[in-house]
Amino acid sequence: MLAAAGIGLAKLRNLFTVVMLAGVYSLLSAGLFTVMDAVDVAFTEAAVGAGISTVLFLAALVLVGHREKKPVRAPVLPLVVVIVTGAALAWGMIDLPPFGDPDNPVHHHVADHYLQESGHEIGVPNVVTAVLASYRGYDTMGEATVVFTAVVGVLLLLGRGAQGRRTGPEAGTGLSEPEAGEGGP
Amino acid sequence: MREELVLRLAAKMMAPFILVFGLYVHFHGDYSPGGGFQAGVILAAAFVMLSLVFGLDAVQRALPLWFVRSCAALGVLVYAGVGFAAMALGANFLGYDALASDPEKGQHLGILLVEAGVVITVFGVMTTAFYVFADRGRRKS
Numbered sequence: 001m002l003a004a005a006g007i008g009l010a011k012l013r014n015l016f017t018v019v020m021l022a023g024v025y026s027l028l029s030a031g032l033f034t035v036m037d038a039v040d041v042a043f044t045e046a047a048v049g050a051g052i053s054t055v056l057f058l059a060a061l062v063l064v065g066h067r068e069k070k071p072v073r074a075p076v077l078p079l080v081v082v083i084v085t086g087a088a089l090a091w092g093m094i095d096l097p098p099f100g101d102p103d104n105p106v107h108h109h110v111a112d113h114y115l116q117e118s119g120h121e122i123g124v125p126n127v128v129t130a131v132l133a134s135y136r137g138y139d140t141m142g143e144a145t146v147v148f149t150a151v152v153g154v155l156l157l158l159g160r161g162a163q164g165r166r167t168g169p170e171a172g173t174g175l176s177e178p179e180a181g182e183g184g185p
Numbered sequence: 186m187r188e189e190l191v192l193r194l195a196a197k198m199m200a201p202f203i204l205v206f207g208l209y210v211h212f213h214g215d216y217s218p219g220g221g222f223q224a225g226v227i228l229a230a231a232f233v234m235l236s237l238v239f240g241l242d243a244v245q246r247a248l249p250l251w252f253v254r255s256c257a258a259l260g261v262l263v264y265a266g267v268g269f270a271a272m273a274l275g276a277n278f279l280g281y282d283a284l285a286s287d288p289e290k291g292q293h294l295g296i297l298l299v300e301a302g303v304v305i306t307v308f309g310v311m312t313t314a315f316y317v318f319a320d321r322g323r324r325k326s
Contacts, residue, residue: 039218043210047226052311055233059318122292124215132220133296137279140221140299141264144306148261151310155254158317 002028015066019057026050040128110135189238196238203231211304215293221300225307233315241319250320253312260306267298 005025012018026049033042097104114131122130132140211224236244268279276283281295 040220040223043218043223044226047223047230051230052226052233052315055230055237056314056318059315059322062322063318120289122289122296124293124296126215126217128218129214129220129296129300133299134281134292137268137281137295137299140303141261141268141279144261144264144303147310148257148306151254151257151313154314154317158321 002032013068013070015061015064015068016058018068019054019061022057023050023054026053040126192238196234200231200235203234204228207231207304211300212297214300215296221303222307224300225304226311228304228308229311229315232312236315236319241316241323245316248312250313250316253309253316256305256309257313258306258309260302260304260309262302263305264299264302267295267302271295 002025005021005028008021009018009025012021026045030042030046030050033039033045097106114127114135118124118127118130118135122134124130124134207224207227210219210227211221214220214224232244232248267281267284271280271283272278274283279295279299281292282288284291284294
């Protein structure tokens with residue numbers, strides 16, 4: 001089903017259908033993550049991928065219209081690039097350790113420490129939260145900053161600044177000040 | 186969609202539960218799946234739903250654009266602020282152990298606070314993005 005949704009995404013030209021199908025794809029992957037016991041990831045995928053981003057895509061479609069243009073040429077070169085890259089990745093996968101094997105190196109680098117010590121080092125039962133917010137707190141701060149930077153970009157492109165302001169003095173100043181404050185951390 | 190009685194009523198009834206669920210996902214993130222990102226998105230989704238049903242203006246009267254835009258910045262500040270607070274108390278940047286008398290309590294408090302920062306940022310960002318897109322689309326049509 002995931003593969004069918006993916007092929008449909010690439011083939012369809014009506015962007016409205018594509019957005020809906022992307023939502024379906026996200027929900028299916030959320031189900032897949034749940035089956036693989038990654039409940040936190042599944043939660044995020046369902047909320048962000050299937051929920052909010054579908055709405056944002058729809059809002060963007062209002063701006064750009066819902067028909068995709070026909071490509072002018074047959075995409076031969078991209079096809080070659082994709083096939084070569086895919087073959088290289090498949091070739092690289094031969095060297096990977098077997099999937100799901102508990103003895104894989106990736107499970108013994110820091111994962112052991114997190115799983116065994118976080119109980120009394122952090123005292124939080126959900127290890128995912130402990131890793132995200134404490135062991136990897138710096139990364140999560142970067143993530144929050146990335147999300148913030150994204151919205152600064154959206155505001156700069158689509159915000160009221162270019163359109164003539166309606167709300168008064170805060171419309172112009174609100175954009176530059178948070179950015180300046182971001183240099184600190 | 187102004188005349189759809191069932192939709193309006195359902196949206197009105199569901200909104201508080203969605204908001205409470207968002208807060209639950211944040212505050213219970215230590216014990217169950219969930220955390221700042223998901224909670225922020227759920228909170229934002231409640232307002233997105235309300236503006237789909239009641240129109241953008243009605244929601245923006247309750248939750249103006251400048252407020253959610255400031256939220257986006259405030260959350261990052263809260264996150265970094267916790268980091269600097271830990272530094273001021275003698276630990277490393279974002280070393281939560283120093284935040285309370287007992288390291289475990291400090292970790293708990295620190296995680297809750299930075300996750301609150303994430304909630305505020307994600308909520309602000311998602312709502313701002315939706316407002317801006319919807320506003321632009323309305324103006325074009």
